[in-house]
Amino acid sequence: xxxxxxxxxxxxxAARTALLEREKALTRRSDELARExxxxxxxxxxxxxxxxxxxxxxxxxxxxxxxxxLLVYHFMFGPAYDAGCPTCSAAADTFDGGVVHMNQRDxxxxxxxxxxxxxxxxxxxxxGWSFPWVSSLGTDFNFDFGVSFTEQQQREGAEYNYxxxxxxxxxxxxxxxxxxxxxxxxVGTDIAGxxxxxxxxxxxxxxxxxxxxxxxxxARGGEFVLGFYPxxxxxxxxxxxxxPPENWIRRHDEYADA
Numbered sequence: 001x002x003x004x005x006x007x008x009x010x011x012x013x014a015a016r017t018a019l020l021e022r023e024k025a026l027t028r029r030s031d032e033l034a035r036e037x038x039x040x041x042x043x044x045x046x047x048x049x050x051x052x053x054x055x056x057x058x059x060x061x062x063x064x065x066x067x068x069x070l071l072v073y074h075f076m077f078g079p080a081y082d083a084g085c086p087t088c089s090a091a092a093d094t095f096d097g098g099v100v101h102m103n104q105r106d107x108x109x110x111x112x113x114x115x116x117x118x119x120x121x122x123x124x125x126x127x128g129w130s131f132p133w134v135s136s137l138g139t140d141f142n143f144d145f146g147v148s149f150t151e152q153q154q155r156e157g158a159e160y161n162y163x164x165x166x167x168x169x170x171x172x173x174x175x176x177x178x179x180x181x182x183x184x185x186x187v188g189t190d191i192a193g194x195x196x197x198x199x200x201x202x203x204x205x206x207x208x209x210x211x212x213x214x215x216x217x218x219a220r221g222g223e224f225v226l227g228f229y230p231x232x233x234x235x236x237x238x239x240x241x242x243x244p245p246e247n248w249i250r251r252h253d254e255y256a257d258a
Contacts, residue, residue, distance in 0.1 A: 042212035052117040052135040069107045074147040074200040077113035082188025094227040095131045147200045161218040
């Protein structure tokens with residue numbers, strides 16, 4: 001017998017319509033937040049960055065590829081990694097289908113990581129992806145936009161998601177440390193090597209030759225890129241990840257039934 005409450009169709013419909021009102025309120029609030037994001041002040045990007053791309057070295061303005069808006073996913077793939085982060089990889093499985101649609105709205109989308117371009121290209125071939133992916137190795141780009149950290153920052157503190165963090169404090173967190181160690185092993189490095197990178201999403205504008213930083217989001221603020229989560233949130237068991245959450249996400253070619 002199921003432990004879930006069972007009712008009549010009429011009871012379900014009453015509860016569902018009550019929930020619909022709250023869902024509509026959330027949708028309206030989400031629309032308001034989107035407008036508020038677009039009203040944030042633009043910050044000029046005055047430092048010059050050069051990236052390694054499939055078409056040779058490019059500057060940040062050149063990454064816009066003739067469009068006026070650039071959306072960057074900060075993919076966790078550091079120089080010490082042998083493979084990309086499994087969770088970032090799960091997110092990236094949804095990127096190819098969206099690129100062409102974003103391009104039609106004057107947006108260039110790409111991923112940026114600090115791993116050498118050759119590693120990114122090889123991993124991209126393994127995963128079967130075609131979206132643009134460039135290397136920021138040797139630049140301050142990832143550090144300046146809050147997604148890469150030196151070992152000194154890990155020990156002494158840094159800022160992530162607009163809050164101070166001491167990344168190596170996870171070693172004192174028991175189960176959490178075990179989970180991070182497993183992820184580090186999964187990408188071919190140790191905890192310190194793994195924690196040089198964290199995920200994020202940043203938006204930029206190009207106007208009259210000048211680049212502006214317009215928005216960044218980190219941690220669960222970027223969870224929307226995991227396109228399967230909204231689907232799981234609408235089935236009876238939800239994400240079914242447990243507490244603390246199970247580290248269940250794998251690369252798409254690593255599941256037992258892949």
